[in-house]
Amino acid sequence: MKTRSIASLLLTTALSFAVTGVAFAQDKTVKIGALSDQSGLYADLGGPGSTLAAQMAVEDSGLSGKGWKIDIISGDHQNKPDIGTAIARQWFDVDKVDIIVDVPNSGVALAVNNVVKEKNGVYINSGAATSDLTNAQCSPNTVHWTYDTYMLAHTTGQALVKAGGDTWFFLTADYAFGAALERDTTAVVTANGGKVVGGVKHPLNTPDFSSFLLQAQASKAKIIGLANAGGDTTNTIKQAAEFGIGKGGQKLAALLLFLTDIKAIGLETAQGLNFTETFYWDMNDQTRAFSKRFAEKMKNNAPPTMVQAGVYAGVRHYLKALEALGGNPHDGVKVVEKMKSMPTEDDLFGKGLIQPNGRTIHNAYLFEVKKPSESKGPWDFYRLVGTVPGDQAFTPLSESKCALLKK
Amino acid sequence: MQALYAQLLVGLINGSFYALLSLGLAVIFGMLNIINFAHGALYMMGAFCAYFLLNLGGINYWWALVLAPIIVGIFGMILERTMLQWLAGLDHLYGLLLTFGIALIVQGVFQNYFGSSGLPYAIPDQLRGGMNLGFMFLPVYRGWVVVFSLVVCLATWFLIEKTRLGAYLRAATENPTLVRAFGINVPRMITLTYGLGVGLAALAGVLSAPINQVRPLMGADLIIVVFAVVVIGGMGSIMGSIITGFALGVIEGLTKYFYPEASNTVVFVLMVLVLLVKPTGLTGRAA
Secondary structure: HHHHHHHHHHHHHHHHHHHHHHHHHHHOOOEEEEOOOOOOOOOOHHHHHHHHHHHHHHHHHOHHHHOOEEEEEEOOOOOOOOHHHHHHHHHHHOOOEEHHHHOOOOHHHHHHHHHHHHHEEEEEEEOOOOOOHHHHOOOOEEEOOOOOOOOOHHHHHHHHHHHOOEEEEEEEEHHHHHHHHHHHHHHHHHOOEEEEEEEEEEEEOOOOOOOHHHHHHOOOOOOEEEEEOOOHHHHHHHHHHOOOOOOOOOOOEEEOHHHHHHHOHHHHHHHHOEEEEEEOOOOOOHHHHHHHHHHHHOOOOOOOHHHHHHHHHHHHHHHHHHHHHHOOOOHHHHHHHHHOOOOOOOOOEEEEOOOOEEHHHHHEEEEEEOOHOOOOOOOEEEEEEEEEHHHHHHHOOHHHHOOHHHH | OHHHHHHHHHHHHHHHHHHHHHHHHHHHHHHHOOOOOOOOHHHHHHHHHHHHHHHHOOOOHHHHHHHHHHHHHHHHHHHHHHHHHHHHHOOOOHHHHHHHHHHHHHHHHHHHHHHOOOOOOOOOHHHOEEEOOOEEEEEEHHHHHHHHHHHHHHHHHHHHHOOOHHHHHHHHHHHHHHHOOOOHHHHHHHHHHHHHHHHHHHHHHHOOOOOEEHHHHHHHHHHHHHHHEEEEEOOOOHHHHHHHHHHHHHHHHHHHHHOOOHOOOOOHHHHHHHHHHHOOOOOOOOO
């Protein structure tokens, strides 16, 4: 009798383990949180379009047909780190979100980075620029897709210095992103024998740049480096044209420009600007096909920006990793390790990989803005000038200070 | 020193927008006792109106300067007739909340259709280019903005403080019942006044369209500063808001030169200081 009850106890325990084990392997529920600036100056380059990109990634993965249940929720961080972290915490604690995607605004992105690490979630950042996400502040839970300040500095920045632009004046957005972009670009300028002669830090979301532009003009620097983004960059470029800065021999270096920015400036003013992106809708048949599907679902029929494309590609790769794992372990580190072990491949960025520090490596493209006469459609803006292979565009592992690399 | 002159001039340009906007706010507050939080949204509508006139109707900048304030002014008068007039005599808070709600709705609708990054509006051909003043390169358009808004501000001041119509208006604010007894249609006058204030905002919107992006949030970014200007100048004081508008533009411009990081807070620091020393504002009278 006694042996029998012990045996049955053991059997029950074993069974319950087995049951949890099975449930663990077969848990096919995933919750994705798209956290972005939904209404401010970065809403057009990320925002609702990023949520759409995530949705399309889920649809295209075909996992719903294989018994997976994947939900997407979105949130507005309003460019405020405290709001961003509060939403992230709520998502992990209450809504049981597995993964946070997008998060433009480097200040918010770095704050959310810590929350995701603490909660052991997955973080695929596409919208933020700071290279710190995979460098000094890297995390085993984070993958940084699309672009970063190191890449921008080593493509657009380097090309300008080599073309003779050896004195620089920076107009820098006064927060984590601007600081990182100025720091990384300054390193490139000085390494190539150039000199930074001055700079101004302006508040985020400044409507009038004339005062700063006058200071830049007075500096006599050959290059005025714009370490800002979105509405700040478009206003700077527009107003620089007004103050005759291009005609005075000085050149504007828009280190970070998005498709939607060009639309806002208009080709008349934007023509001839050189900059770098990792995705453009009109690159090849695959990007065109995706962009067409995307634009049909967007309110103003806009094709995807590189940030939105990065969200799509990131979510696709994440879901591939989950499928390979056979289920969702709800363990961020484990999923990200799986993601890093698989090469990346998708229609938008082509073939690539994720470095151990979380940085995705793919090609970067130097573009020039077309003249109004060359543009054949409402979004036909770029001419491809050059391609920089991923291993030359992004931080080499030997230069990375990421703690994950020391293991 | 040369750089300083340039910054003073640039500050004056921004001051023109502050002056035009705070003037409209002061007129509306002075005559209707409404704290018009929808002012930024109406300013934005003025800029969008110019954009639509150009791109849909082929109507140029000069006509937009006339038409946009009228169109947006009519929109404002409809708002006043249908909603704001019922708030007369109630606490300021009601008007503030209502207009704030209207602003959010208007901005939301525009953002829904046009996104947040804005639309381009080119500088009219006649005002392109610039002149070298020795100490700076002054774009012709910016010079035009200063001169034009100064004229509009002074004309508005003259209309309200020095003409018979203005006298009626001021009398109607003091004692509407008595003015009605003289056979003057006070409700209509109030509607027209609101329309005038709104028209000034729309005019500022058209003026700023070629300089800034035509964006749904362009007013929301500016309105808080403009309210600070009105508070510093003294709520309801016409001349006070004009002078403070220009003065604060200059102070902000100087801050951008000496300590750029503080350029978007300096106005509020000044507001706190003024409120501590003179709670009615620089030119305001105690109620």
